[in-house]
Amino acid sequence: MTATIKDVALRAGVSPSTVSRVISNHPRISEKTKREVRQAMEELGYHPNMLARSLAKKSAEAIGILIPSTTEEFFMNPFFPELLRGISEVAKREGYDLLLSTSDTGKEDVRTLTRMIHGKRVDGVLLLSSRMQDPLMQVLKENPFPATLVGRPQDDTPICWVNNDNVAAAYQATRHLIDLGHQRIGYLGADESLLVTRDRLQGYHQALDEAGIPADRRLMFASTFMEQGGFMGMMRLLALPDRPTAVVASDDLLAFGAMRAAGELGYRIPEDVAVVGFNNVRLTEMSNPSLTSVDVRIFELGTAAAQLLIEQVRDPEVTGKSVTVPTELVVRHSCGGNNRQGGYGL
Amino acid sequence: MTATIKDVALRAGVSPSTVSRVISNHPRISEKTKREVRQAMEELGYHPNMLARSLAKKSAEAIGILIPSTTEEFFMNPFFPELLRGISEVAKREGYDLLLSTSDTGKEDVRTLTRMIHGKRVDGVLLLSSRMQDPLMQVLKENPFPATLVGRPQDDTPICWVNNDNVAAAYQATRHLIDLGHQRIGYLGADESLLVTRDRLQGYHQALDEAGIPADRRLMFASTFMEQGGFMGMMRLLALPDRPTAVVASDDLLAFGAMRAAGELGYRIPEDVAVVGFNNVRLTEMSNPSLTSVDVRIFELGTAAAQLLIEQVRDPEVTGKSVTVPTELVVRHSCGGNNRQGGYGL
């Protein structure tokens, strides 16, 4: 079978502990034996058994990623790969592997998390979404374990988190529409139990209030983070007798769906309906018209989350820290107020 | 600290091995002690240490995923999450966790793979792309280890793989354009060192040959699997004195980029230029015009790959098996020959 540390020791004529020291670059070890051991390792094609190492060191050098129970939906959204890219970037840099765990039901979610916590296969966990009354928070409260949330905790759970100021961001997006003269503005949200959906809705309300525009329940829909959800929502909005002239979509995919719906009904964008999205995924530049969207810096959310988690892993004192990643409204052509480009493509 | 198997044994008044047997559902064990042990586990909040278990069982119950060295590019493409979704689906069903490993340089690629192979943290590896002269194949040849390739091996490496018949698929796509009356047809490929790029190019050539259309080197470009690559390629194609009237893009993203380029130059699609893509990602339905594309069943590629890998893990006899996932040309509006829809959105 594969060579173990003992085989190397035997061949190099030293003890296993010495080999171990060479591996971990122990300072007090002679250059000579270091060379000899290294050569023995080379000759035997030795590679350390990470399992045994982790068991002994009580550290797995890996972090777990808990994909929300709405797996399919989550995978579909361009948000996910970009976030993962950010996470992966710093994980690799810091020498951690990534353990992915999906789970389709909410119940299973909890079991997956507890397994991660007690299974000792990961040193910390990244939670990729936060919802109302999230049972996962409860689990974390009962079992102290390095964890970072992408989003924000609903209550005072002493967890680390990385988030945008979604209220302010939605305020700004809505305000943009108001400044362009819109008075009837719709809101297309995703899953209502998600905190982002609520936060962005709140920002939307704030902007309306400030402008003295009465809120209208009929102008707000919550569906899913997918194109289809935006499509359906927009269909219903445009069917209203006093239809909105602008729409804030809490996700770019929703916005794309909304634009498609408007197009199919014969409305022009932005002349008849203005649309603003969230996330600023790559596609926003390529859609027709290009989509005005709030850049939430997904990649940075990912790097920050991983960074924060690893901090906790290395120093148990760290807890309850949070990072707020700034947002920025990127104005393109879906809201008017500037030149409109036509064209083919996405 | 966390409870171990010994603590449970002590509490239940049995030996550790008995507890171990209860955990693994050993047949010959009395219902009574089974209950008692289970209760003790419950009371102590016991969860098995996966590291220790794996070390003892010599099986990690996890499979590794090796993301190609062009990490960024790979994450950007909708192909990836969909593939991952397929993999994740069966991995979860079969009780395997997923270990993700990225690496940016080719050199590092090899080290990542060898680490996976010898680190004992995974029972098998999924390779997500195959290129010419791939050094990873060499590594696999020298170190027998369960592995499955999404794509095909270039030579006779006895590895399992899951692929489409890319030659036939590209033939069909090109043939579709020829049947519509096109004679000057361009080809936009991705990274030339990737086998898919080559296979699809070959299918393109086959169709041309069969139709007696001479191949023209100036009509073929290779870039990256990204929108920008398609954009640039199309720009150059349309700048030719005898520009093509149709284009086969080896990836939907390339096709979208190509459409955008055509649009910006004032060409109409499909009237002036027809475009066919590959992969049939979700966006194809939503683009304007909707994109005719070869459905390669990404999700199925993922499930098949994971399935095949797990088969190998469980039965070392399995080797050199391969699965070819069927493809299907999905005709939409980017090639003409049917009614054209307009509209907004993606």
Place this chain on the structure above:
DNA sequence: TTGTACGCGTTATCAG
């Protein structure tokens, strides 16, 4: 049906 003893491959502690 259950317990004992040992091994899985490494690291850490303590001598020397």
Place this chain on the structure above:
DNA sequence: CTGATAACGCGTACAA
């Protein structure tokens, strides 16, 4: 600077 020895937590022959 190096070598025994004891964990790390669990599975499994072998014995009872």
